[in-house]
Amino acid sequence: MSITYLEAIREAQYEALRNDPSVFLYGQDIATFGGAFKATKNLSKEFPNRVFDAPISEDAMVGMAVGAAVEGARPIIEMQFADFSSIGFNQIVNQAATLFWRTNVPCPITIRMPSGGTAGSGPFHSQSMEAIYAHYPGLVIVTPATVEDAYWMLLDSVKLNDPVIFCEHKFLYYHLKADQIGDRELPIGKARIARPGRHATIVTYSAMVHEALRAAEELQLDGYQIEVVDLRSVKPMDTDTILASVARTGRLLALGEAFPWGGVTAEIIARVTTDGFHLLDAPPMRLNSKDTPIPYHPNLWKSHRPTTSTIAAALRRLLRN
Amino acid sequence: MLLSRVLEEKLGSLYRAGGRIVGGVYLGKGQEAFSAALGVQLRKGRDIYGPLIRDQAGRIAFGEPILDCVRTYLGAVTGPMRGRDGNIHRGRPKEGHLAMISHLGSLLSVVAGGLFARRLSGTLADSIGATSIGDGGTSTGAFHEGLNMAAVEKLPIIVSIANNQYAYSTPNTRQYACENLVDRAAGYGIEGVTVDATDLASCLKAFRAAADRARAGGGPQMIVGTLLRLAGHGEHDDASYIPDTKRQGASARDCLQVAEDFARDHGWMSSADLRELNEEVRRNVDQTVSKVSKEPAPDPFKENWQALSCAELVEGQHEA
Numbered sequence: 001m002s003i004t005y006l007e008a009i010r011e012a013q014y015e016a017l018r019n020d021p022s023v024f025l026y027g028q029d030i031a032t033f034g035g036a037f038k039a040t041k042n043l044s045k046e047f048p049n050r051v052f053d054a055p056i057s058e059d060a061m062v063g064m065a066v067g068a069a070v071e072g073a074r075p076i077i078e079m080q081f082a083d084f085s086s087i088g089f090n091q092i093v094n095q096a097a098t099l100f101w102r103t104n105v106p107c108p109i110t111i112r113m114p115s116g117g118t119a120g121s122g123p124f125h126s127q128s129m130e131a132i133y134a135h136y137p138g139l140v141i142v143t144p145a146t147v148e149d150a151y152w153m154l155l156d157s158v159k160l161n162d163p164v165i166f167c168e169h170k171f172l173y174y175h176l177k178a179d180q181i182g183d184r185e186l187p188i189g190k191a192r193i194a195r196p197g198r199h200a201t202i203v204t205y206s207a208m209v210h211e212a213l214r215a216a217e218e219l220q221l222d223g224y225q226i227e228v229v230d231l232r233s234v235k236p237m238d239t240d241t242i243l244a245s246v247a248r249t250g251r252l253l254a255l256g257e258a259f260p261w262g263g264v265t266a267e268i269i270a271r272v273t274t275d276g277f278h279l280l281d282a283p284p285m286r287l288n289s290k291d292t293p294i295p296y297h298p299n300l301w302k303s304h305r306p307t308t309s310t311i312a313a314a315l316r317r318l319l320r321n
Numbered sequence: 322m323l324l325s326r327v328l329e330e331k332l333g334s335l336y337r338a339g340g341r342i343v344g345g346v347y348l349g350k351g352q353e354a355f356s357a358a359l360g361v362q363l364r365k366g367r368d369i370y371g372p373l374i375r376d377q378a379g380r381i382a383f384g385e386p387i388l389d390c391v392r393t394y395l396g397a398v399t400g401p402m403r404g405r406d407g408n409i410h411r412g413r414p415k416e417g418h419l420a421m422i423s424h425l426g427s428l429l430s431v432v433a434g435g436l437f438a439r440r441l442s443g444t445l446a447d448s449i450g451a452t453s454i455g456d457g458g459t460s461t462g463a464f465h466e467g468l469n470m471a472a473v474e475k476l477p478i479i480v481s482i483a484n485n486q487y488a489y490s491t492p493n494t495r496q497y498a499c500e501n502l503v504d505r506a507a508g509y510g511i512e513g514v515t516v517d518a519t520d521l522a523s524c525l526k527a528f529r530a531a532a533d534r535a536r537a538g539g540g541p542q543m544i545v546g547t548l549l550r551l552a553g554h555g556e557h558d559d560a561s562y563i564p565d566t567k568r569q570g571a572s573a574r575d576c577l578q579v580a581e582d583f584a585r586d587h588g589w590m591s592s593a594d595l596r597e598l599n600e601e602v603r604r605n606v607d608q609t610v611s612k613v614s615k616e617p618a619p620d621p622f623k624e625n626w627q628a629l630s631c632a633e634l635v636e637g638q639h640e641a
Contacts, residue, residue: 021442024438024441049441050441054470055466055469055470055473057430057466057467057469057470058466059427059462059463059466059467060429060430060433060463060466060467060469060470061430061470062430063427063428063429063430063433063434063463063466063467064430064431064433064434064437064470065434066431066434067369067430067431067432067433067434067435067436067437067438068434068435068437068438068441069434069438070414070415070419070434070435071434071435071438071439071442072438073438073441073442075434075438087462090424090427090463091427091430091463094422094423094424094427095422095424095427095431097628098422098628099414100628100629100630101405101627101628102402102405102406102410102420103402103412103413103414105414105415106630107630137628138628138629140629140631140634160631160634161630162629162630162631162634188634189633189634236634236636237636239637
């Protein structure tokens with residue numbers, strides 16, 4: 001008996017609906033059909049009148065969730081793909097993110113965003129939006145990399161009294177499995193040491209955690225112990241855990257699948273050089289996707305994003321410095 | 322209507338005098354009848370109201386004290402927005418008065434969401450929602466998405482469109498290509514009516530009927546009011562782009578004057594009554610402004626600078 005990352009997301013929504021009558025689900029094709037990825041499979045059957053199909057209106061979906069939250073509901077919105085949240089961008093960053101600060105009324109909404117690249121998905125079904133939303137005050141941005149985090153962080157997100165952008169990685173949906181969902185270990189806002197080491201630190205999140213772990217395995221053959229920090233949430237970012245890791249290793253590679261300009265990896269580097277410059281034995285490095293739209297063909301796609309081999313190559317350069 | 326007009330004139334003069342009001346002042350002059358006629362249909366605490374830029378009269382009719390308005394314009398820390406937002410961007414969402422953002426059309430789905438949640442929790446009863454927009458705002462994607470969604474869900478919402486013929490300076494001919502905005506109602510599968518928005522009596526009748534239909538389960542109701550904005554977009558704008566022919570047309574009638582004449586003609590109020598009312602309203606406005614002027618401005622050192630309600634998730638200040 002095992003459970004996938006996707007099934008964990010479905011189970012978390014089941015639990016959220018079961019635990020709290022103020023939770024409801026709203027998104028395109030999520031009711032009878034069960035969602036484009038089946039993340040809401042059977043939920044409309046198990047919870048009649050709690051799971052609703054939305055028109056193709058990302059702006060109205062988010063606006064609706066904000067209005068419902070004012071009335072005490074805790075909606076979970078499913079974006080069919082994170083990419084399409086750009087249509088709801090205004091409601092997310094201007095309506096949801098400012099509500100509490102402006103009016104003192106909390107805005108407990110969770111927006112699920114199937115994020116990141118998979119082979120053949122192309123420019124408009126592969127994007128990683130976490131940096132865009134993290135830029136705006138008033139939002140919490142979580143990026144689970146494990147089955148346990150997909151489950152527990154989704155449940156925690158629904159309970160938070162603030163808007164949460166829940167970036168779930170599509171590449172992990174079916175591939176990533178756990179024997180069972182263990183106990184909840186860390187709250188939102190705390191990073192996790194995914195692998196301890198002492199020669200260099202990779203700070204990353206979401207699907208790239210797994211690429212980083214494989215690269216670390218590869219470097220182990222050369223005798224290097226690479227520490228991998230899984231941020232879990234990119235906002236808030238657990239700067240203390242990052243700095244403590246860099247203090248142990250003296251070397252930093254910030255790794256992300258998103259586009260290179262600005263973004264999460266730039267933020268990691270900025271924080272470490274600002275608050276921990278003295279901890280560094282070598283200039284910190286960044287590795288992101290290429291600065292083009294995300295390509296369709298697998299040959300191009302594999303070269304566009306960081307992979308185990310490009311991460312390993314970056315680590316070798318970092319260790320030579 | 323009168324209170325709204327007098328209050329806004331006072332805000333305009335404070336703006337022109339300089340110093341007291343930072344940012345702009347946005348008047349609803351000429352739109353008071355249309356706005357108030359909607360506001361009086363709504364019950365504070367039971368209905369959900371999402372007013373827009375030219376709804377001072379509607380807000381008063383809904384039950385917002387003018388103190389909230391003046392405090393927000395002056396940025397007083399005692400006001401509902403505590404100096405964090407200003408002028409027309411104000412509300413008390415828990416009392417059903419949503420605080421508009423500047424992005425036009427985006428409040429429609431928020432009002433709809435409130436009604437949707439109430440229906441889910443079984444607390445909708447006979448409450449309705451209402452929101453306002455102008456001719457320009459109907460061109461936004463958010464307006465279309467929100468109204469379509471409200472129609473799909475058959476929510477009891479009144480969508481009031483003040484067709485004041487100009488979106489800032491842009492005339493209707495550059496805004497939409499249909500004959501009349503109300504023609505769009507059929508496309509959404511909802512009811513729509515047009516009303517002469519300079520005439521309070523017609524407005525009251527139309528909004529009352531729309532509210533009744535919405536409460537009775539008739540779904541979204543569109544009301545398009547024909548009028549002319551009798552001011553600039555804001556007090557910084559002299560509206561010189563509105564030609565004299567328009568300013569002398571039927572839609573340029575001053576709704577306040579029309580309402581006062583109506584009251585006098587029907588023997589409800591004498592000229593002396595109106596004068597007295599006017600004086601009382603002016604005293605009220607002056608007293609309110611004077612009171613708020615003595616109230617404290619926000620203190621940046623007391624401001625908590627936290628945008629999240631969960632304090633434990635607020636990041637430390639990473640200053641270089």
